[in-house]
Amino acid sequence: MTTQTPRRATAGSRLAAPYLITELPGPRARALIERDQRVASPSLTRAYPLAAARGEGYVVTDVDGNRFLDFAAGIAVASTGHAHPEVVDAIRRQAGELIHIAATDFYEPRYVEFMERLAAIAPFREPARVFLTNSGTEAVEAAIKLARYHTRRPGIIAFEAGFHGRTMGALSLTNSKIKQRAGFGPLLPMTFHAPFPRVRGWRERTGGDGTAELETLRRTVLGRLIAPSDVAAIVVEPIQGEGGYFAAPAAFLRGLREICDEHGILLVADEIQSGMGRTGRWWAIEHAGVEPDIVTAAKGIASGMPLGAMLGRASLWTWGPGAHGSTFAGNPVCCAAGLATLDLIDRGLRQNAGVMGKRLLAGLQQAANGTSDVRDIRGVGLMVAVEFASHEAANAVQQAAFERGLLVLECGEAALRFSPPLMVDPQAVDAALRIFSDALPAAARPKRGMQEVGG
Ligand SMILES: Cc1ncc(COP(=O)(O)O)c(C=O)c1O
Incomplete structure (x- = not known):
């Protein structure tokens, strides 16, 4: 479980900006997670404590009212954005x-x-x-x-x-x-x-x-x-x-x-x-x-x-x-x-995935330029991964991103995947890049023994 001081991100458009009003997980999320853990299959792999209540476009709101920028899209599923x-x-x-x-x-x-x-x-x-x-x-x-x-x-x-x-x-x-x-x-x-x-x-x-x-x-x-x-x-x-x-x-x-x-x-x-x-x-x-x-x-x-x-x-x-x-x-x-x-995919989302994917890839490469913790950055369209030196480093950045209002998911042995809805716009991509840059130093202080996720 992570905790953090409430923060209001001001970057990006009103919609693109994550908006965190409680510590994470908040009180309602904590209560829900407790109930979940009593009845859900222990085989599930929740990497961080997001308890989702609503989704709109590329924004997910949790049960406590915190808003996250969703670059996981429910494991690459919410293609047209939430609740199009x-x-x-x-x-x-x-x-x-x-x-x-x-x-x-x-x-x-x-x-x-x-x-x-x-x-x-x-x-x-x-x-x-x-x-x-x-x-x-x-x-x-x-x-x-x-x-x-x-x-x-x-x-x-x-x-x-x-x-x-x-x-x-x-x-x-x-x-x-x-x-x-x-x-x-x-x-x-x-x-x-x-x-x-x-x-x-x-x-x-x-x-x-x-x-x-x-x-x-x-x-x-x-x-x-x-x-x-x-x-x-x-x-x-x-x-x-x-x-x-x-x-x-x-x-x-x-x-x-x-x-x-x-x-x-x-x-x-x-x-x-x-x-x-x-x-x-x-x-x-x-x-x-x-x-x-x-x-x-x-x-x-x-x-x-x-x-x-x-x-x-x-x-x-x-x-x-x-x-x-x-x-x-x-x-x-x-x-x-x-x-x-x-x-919707035919009316422009496919093309948008290509254009936004290039922006995301280039932005991630620029953000990671100054750090030796990142091993590779690769991707096609909106299927982009940042690979770290270890699973622990990838997970630490994943946690830090969550704490700042960005949802991403691990894949492979030590990578973070960016698989947002295909309707993301430049403001969302740029906001995600800013949060990622902010979270990146966490790679240098990984915590041991964190869970790996899997699709
Ligand atoms: C390439 C690929 N094949 C199959 C599956 C399985 O899909 P599902 O989880 O809907 O059964 C996944 C899920 O991650 C996948 O990525």
Whole structure:
């Protein structure tokens, strides 16, 4: 728990300025946290004591009335900003008409329209079919199932430090932190992890173009561990999210495409964190000019309503009725929120993510110039990370930022991620940069034994 003297930040516009009126956590937050800790699963990882009551745009107000600048966006979810009026209106209208029908059993207009809209932006030329889900992990499960069913092969290859979710299939691919896997085995058989290029380019240069990692995939994984003819899919995050915001080099993604084509393996792009306009394009893999066979999405797809999607080339869907389904997935209210979200992303938020991302990246690099505690600063669009020398240093800056009214979240081993709503403006970015600069000296006095967070 942190405490601090009340402060009023005056920088930035009225909206962009955090406004702290109690110590943190305040009295109401403390009471709520106490109740939460009695009933919530101990597996949750709250890095700092934010007890949220309201959200508007990029500002979150806590239960005591303190206002925070939200550069976490509920783990990269609140894409259009909190409570965007068009999203709220769509949810309200739909809730008054039809909340649930079960698309597995019946037809419904919002469900069809939302899938049509997603199919129209699929990152491959062949027409797309879509399966909607309630979460990211379910979209990955659906991708694993479709890949296995279509190819009639059992094997899946994923990458070191990747994160794909926590249900048993997706968890078999996840390995960004060992505590996500510990105690849950046995996981899916015939899943293997190949090295992922960790490209750093700011203070130190590491990672290259992925040639070495492709070589290990070919020689060690496909040459010794699993025959290519047993592999249904290679599942990759074009930008690793929980693993530390590492963008795969274009040559690496092209190499994966070649390996897949050579052996009849499906290439699955997990864009649950990197998709939906966050990098300035609908899909991060578009930056590399590579077409996957399947793509998964969730997080920012419906501005916070629980919705995910698995899109695949039409010719892959060889399964028939009963092979897969879900009671709630593609719920009309979620689809209405999703449609409003797609409209907003299409009407300018995608472009804004690109422009604001550059401003944020440049500003962070400038802010960190004078300190040796920062190891790297990298990112594409509004998926930006600052990597520190240790987890403790990253966490100390995360805490100091919170105490000053800025919400950011750790990722990887020692990085802080900036994943704000795509509607942030220059005032919000500049205010976040000022707070970050102010919080940065905390990296030099890390506290031991702090919790790590995970998506
Ligand atoms: C790339 C990626 N895949 C899958 C998931 C799992 O999504 P969810 O938490 O909605 O199940 C996440 C969540 O962080 C993610 O970042």
